[in-house]
Amino acid sequence: MLESLPLPSPHVNRLTDASDATTDVLIVGVSAKQESSATLDRLNKAGDGWIDRLRNRNTISSKRGKVNKLIPAVSDAPPVVLLIGTGDDTRNSRVAAFEIAATAIRAINNNSLARVDIALGEDFDPTTHDALVAGAISACENLAIYHSDPSVHVPEAIHFSGISQDAIDRGQIIGQAIIQTRRLVNEPAGVIYPESFAARASEVAEKSGLSIEVWDEKKLEAEGCRAILAVGAGSARPPRIVILRHQGGGDEAPLAIVGKGVTFDSGGLSIKPGDGMVDMKCDMAGAATVLGVMQAVAQLGVKRNVIGVCGLAENMISGTSYKLGDVIKTRNGKTIEILNTDAEGRVVLADTLDVTVENAPSSIVDLATLTGACMVALGMEVAGLMTNNQPLCDAVSQAANEEGEPVWQLPMFDLYDEKVKSKVADIKNVGEGRWGGAITAAKFLENFVGDTPWLHIDIAGPAFNDSSKPHRDAGASGVMVRTLLNWVQS
Numbered sequence: 001m002l003e004s005l006p007l008p009s010p011h012v013n014r015l016t017d018a019s020d021a022t023t024d025v026l027i028v029g030v031s032a033k034q035e036s037s038a039t040l041d042r043l044n045k046a047g048d049g050w051i052d053r054l055r056n057r058n059t060i061s062s063k064r065g066k067v068n069k070l071i072p073a074v075s076d077a078p079p080v081v082l083l084i085g086t087g088d089d090t091r092n093s094r095v096a097a098f099e100i101a102a103t104a105i106r107a108i109n110n111n112s113l114a115r116v117d118i119a120l121g122e123d124f125d126p127t128t129h130d131a132l133v134a135g136a137i138s139a140c141e142n143l144a145i146y147h148s149d150p151s152v153h154v155p156e157a158i159h160f161s162g163i164s165q166d167a168i169d170r171g172q173i174i175g176q177a178i179i180q181t182r183r184l185v186n187e188p189a190g191v192i193y194p195e196s197f198a199a200r201a202s203e204v205a206e207k208s209g210l211s212i213e214v215w216d217e218k219k220l221e222a223e224g225c226r227a228i229l230a231v232g233a234g235s236a237r238p239p240r241i242v243i244l245r246h247q248g249g250g251d252e253a254p255l256a257i258v259g260k261g262v263t264f265d266s267g268g269l270s271i272k273p274g275d276g277m278v279d280m281k282c283d284m285a286g287a288a289t290v291l292g293v294m295q296a297v298a299q300l301g302v303k304r305n306v307i308g309v310c311g312l313a314e315n316m317i318s319g320t321s322y323k324l325g326d327v328i329k330t331r332n333g334k335t336i337e338i339l340n341t342d343a344e345g346r347v348v349l350a351d352t353l354d355v356t357v358e359n360a361p362s363s364i365v366d367l368a369t370l371t372g373a374c375m376v377a378l379g380m381e382v383a384g385l386m387t388n389n390q391p392l393c394d395a396v397s398q399a400a401n402e403e404g405e406p407v408w409q410l411p412m413f414d415l416y417d418e419k420v421k422s423k424v425a426d427i428k429n430v431g432e433g434r435w436g437g438a439i440t441a442a443k444f445l446e447n448f449v450g451d452t453p454w455l456h457i458d459i460a461g462p463a464f465n466d467s468s469k470p471h472r473d474a475g476a477s478g479v480m481v482r483t484l485l486n487w488v489q490s
Helices: 038-046 050-056 094-106 126-138 165-186 194-208 217-222 226-234 280-300 345-357 372-378 390-403 414-420 437-446 481-489
Strands: 011-015 025-031 067-070 080-087 115-118 157-161 211-215 240-247 255-265 305-315 327-329 335-337 363-368 383-387 407-409 454-458
Touching: 011 165, 025 038, 038 050, 080 094, 094 115, 094 126, 094 390, 126 157, 126 165, 165 194, 165 280, 165 481, 194 211, 194 240, 194 255, 194 280, 194 305, 217 226, 217 240, 226 305, 226 327, 226 345, 240 280, 240 345, 255 280, 255 345, 280 305, 280 363, 280 481, 305 345, 345 363, 345 437, 363 390, 372 383, 372 437, 383 390, 383 437, 390 407, 390 454, 390 481, 414 437, 437 454
Parallel strands: 011 157, 025 080, 025 115, 115 157, 255 305, 255 363, 363 454, 383 407
Antiparallel strands: 067 080, 211 240, 240 305, 327 335, 383 454
């Protein structure tokens, strides 16, 4: 059995001057407007205008995210200078700051480095500096966590210049929250399953100052959580519900973040084909996001009350698996007809949302890798939003736009209600065939939130990537961690 490896955690420090020749790599921005930062000017003058000469010959590109790796012929300069294009009009962009810093770190991770200095703070507005730091930190996590001969290396130390200590601290917390989320999703199902996820959450809670409840199978049975127990019935690893609490806002009603945590999804008796099962360790990305967000909320000392609720189950096949045609009475009393055991995430969330509602939140946001239909509708990069409360949806949409995490709202017309009604129970766990599948799944969930303002985010597409990009590796993306932190603090 594999043992979970520690999360990457480079030493992070603040510099007043990024021209120290003792660093291994110095990362400096180069603007499309031909404007030079103080650090770039010093480097240029130290080499009698060598950077100007390279730019005049079009050897250096200032295109956003373009990496120019240089070996200075100057004795007192760092051995490697990485000039990265910042493009044009990106100074106030949190998205650009995050992605450019991440791209720069990923461009140098093929070698072991003792120290990397980042002078990009001079190229961005101070309001973006925490995003810049978060991008650099998040790039330290990669998919190849179990290579016996690592091809990716994390710098021992990353030093930032031109950035306040407050922005560094905040950015480091956000970056580590993204790493936490990505690692949970990237781990194989033999490492992360309901019980081990709950144990990881307990560790995070203890270190971060969160309070935590873990409901095991006995507690779930006593609480009438028959829906989540049904999904987990075919597995040797029983379900869990994890409830995390951050008390930062006095007596106010809490904000609630809820995550689907199906730690492996075989499809149950409605079994998936082999190719469709390969990445199903990622079906707990919603719950992983909740844990990452709650870790950051606590470490940032957010002045709000926030609860995070994770519904955890394995959807496996055995003689005790739940079956097509079963009728399940959920915790809130509504009955579900099971017509497809591979539509299990909404069944897990039925009880999980009811537990959340019992905590009287002012609003609920749930995240789930819920439907392939959402990927058909919006592609692999965009999350779908469905809501019973437009102001809540607008607030999260604005936060997502500011952080560069694409979302799109889908309609929740009353006519969709009919499509999840069952002839033998209150509702059924699939709609009418392939049509409107993301929306009918949300309509199913709406039965379990009552009158509470609620937003459902289907992250089936963007939660897990088949290929890498310059600013992030393939595999888990950590999508929505930045968005939800932005929303909680707004």
